[in-house]
Amino acid sequence: MNAEVTHILRHPIKSHGREAVQTVTVTPGQTMPGDRVWAVAHEASTADGSQWEPCASFSRGAKAPQLMAISSRLDGDTMTLTHPDRPDLTFDPDKDQQEFLDWVQALMPTDRAASARIIRVPGRGMTDSDYPSISLCNMASHRAVEQKLGRDLSIQRWRGNIWFDGLPLWEEFDWLNREVQVGEAVFRVRERTTRCLATTANPETGVRDADTLGALSSWGHQDFGVYAEVVRGGEISVGDKVHLL
Structure with a gap:
């Protein structure tokens, strides 16, 4: 091998x-450190960060393919997101949720539940x-x-x-x-x-x-x-x- x-x-x-x-x-x-630290709960989800939740609780590429074109850079508490159809966004996922929600709205299908909030479960990446x-x-x-x-x-x-x-x-x-x-x-x-x-x-x-x-x-x-x-x-x-x- x-x-x-x-x-x-x-x-x-x-x-x-x-x-x-x-x-x-x-x-x-x-x-893995820095992997799935945060997840984006949609408006039909009850996920609140108190425990692990399955992928159906979150906005994801299977339902919103435009999300697949996002690149990210994590630097301490600061995140920068880039997308070919959106201006770059630099924000703190724990503090600047509205800035993110405004940015991502244009990438979400109108016939799907809208993104509502960013959650994290301390010490537990939100893997599938x-x-x-x-x-x-x-x-x-x-x-x-x-x-x-x-x-x-x-x-x-x-x-x-x-x-x-x-x-x-x-x-x-x-x-x-x-x-x-x-x-x-x-x-x-x-x-x-x-x-x-x-x-x-x-x-x-x-x-x-x-x-x-x-x-x-x-x-x-x-x-x-x-x-x-x-x-x-x-x-x-x-x-x-x-x-x-």
Whole structure:
């Protein structure tokens, strides 16, 4: 097994932007630092920040594809969001909620519940899994989807955290209930990640333009990547080796 980390991505506000980093230090039982720290509850949601909530409680790319074209930069308590159709926004997600809601309104479909408030659960990233997870993704599997569709795709469609290369396609699915070392950290792989319409939207434009779900279905599933939990903390950097234990 000769795989190594190629990209590390975090998504500070769930479904609202992504940011590449070179190094991250993970902690047992926690999500990746700076990942899904905040989430945007819509007007039909009862989420109030008191506990983890499933993705249906939040504004997200599956329902609002324009959100997929947001990029983010987190600097301490300050967030900067960029989008091809909106002016840049720099704000504090804990304090400047109205500025954000005014900014994002233009990106939301009028036939969907409007974004209502930003929430956070201290110490608990709002991952799609009901346990604190970090998603691992295989570049070979990504290239297989590209080949199936006959076009280049951005890895940002998958909103994964840690990307690696050097393994056969779909090998990550064989890691279920096993431990894998990435850099200094060790993960236990818990489950495959089932995908939704968010992945059909282009991260550059926010327009749905690729049948990613149809491509996945040709392999008899709609899964891409795996959810894993940290069992031994440590530093992970781009270029680090990936070892199945």
